[in-house]
Amino acid sequence: MNVRTLCLSILHEREASGYEIRKMCTEGECAYFVEASYGSIYPALSRLEDEGLVTSRVEHQDGKPSKKIYVITEAGRTAFVDALCEPIGEDVFRSPFLMFARFAHLLPADLIEKRLKEQVARLDAKLDEISKIKAEMDENPDGQNPNDQWVLRYGQNCLTVARDELTTHMLELIASGRTSDAVAHAAE
Amino acid sequence: MNVRTLCLSILHEREASGYEIRKMCTEGECAYFVEASYGSIYPALSRLEDEGLVTSRVEHQDGKPSKKIYVITEAGRTAFVDALCEPIGEDVFRSPFLMFARFAHLLPADLIEKRLKEQVARLDAKLDEISKIKAEMDENPDGQNPNDQWVLRYGQNCLTVARDELTTHMLELIASGRTSDAVAHAAE
DNA sequence: ACTTGCATGTAAGTGGTTACATGATTGG
């Protein structure tokens, strides 16, 4: 899932500027399974333009800086569908949290508790975001991507079990941690 | 979760060679949430040695090439615990599969079905691996990491919902796809 | 004869991120 294909996927649905694409990645409907920074989006877009997969036009706005709006071409649509037909790459799940959990017993119990609560909060925040997007989609269901609901529900369910796992089994991890006595002792 | 910390985490539990560390990442108990290649492990280990966080000894074997076994030092253990105390980085979930699902309606129904089955198979394979590791741990429960069970269950539950989501809602995605008639029509 | 597994390592390439440079406008 390179940024190039990501841009094509967004432009497949609507025209957009680099700035808008970035926003969609961090806040939009697919925020929880893709991400990209300006430093990768802008070069990707100009490369796509060189290859004729998108075209651009500059739109002047008053009060705001002008923006460069990219539109996908027929060649771009074809290239995107071709990319989708390729075998699907492996999903990547890299979890600093699980690394922490695996070695929690080395740390003081109160730190473990703090980190676990932070993790729950993070999952809740993501779940809230998905709910918000779902609500928005219910409000104006005009000609939108038919599978967005499907993807959103998938994410919601995965995040929900993760959250539930965490809350119901928190205490076990905390209990594995060091008491403040043991930590003080180790420090001697 | 850089490879450096990954190496420290493994060496914290047992001494190992670069080759063995690689195997643990691809097959071992944490295979489903970390990964690393030789090209990153070997340089990381020699850098760790330069910094005095690990030491190494060469072990000659007959019939097999000699191996360089790395052992963590006290400084290494401290550095690792210090790293664990840092705020936990965000979990990364990059999903080419969800990108595919989101745009499945652009593709022929039979291709969608094929890809979905592949994805189920992949999830099943990962679940099998976890079960196998769990079984191994039940067989010889000698002084092993107390939180491995916790992490394994977490992964198992997350993968299981993903699998169940997929199997129960497969047909919706397939139905959104193009019939072979429509595809033939589009090709004209 | 060929592949697989064991074992170490390097060099080139990739696919990004972070930080910087720039600048106008709005809101607190």
Next chain:
DNA sequence: CCAATCATGTAACCACTTACATGCAAGT
């Protein structure tokens, strides 16, 4: 007055992957 939002872009850097180089032994 400062921060944030809108908006584009580049350059330096980073962490990692892929492919290559090497070699021996056991299994198929």
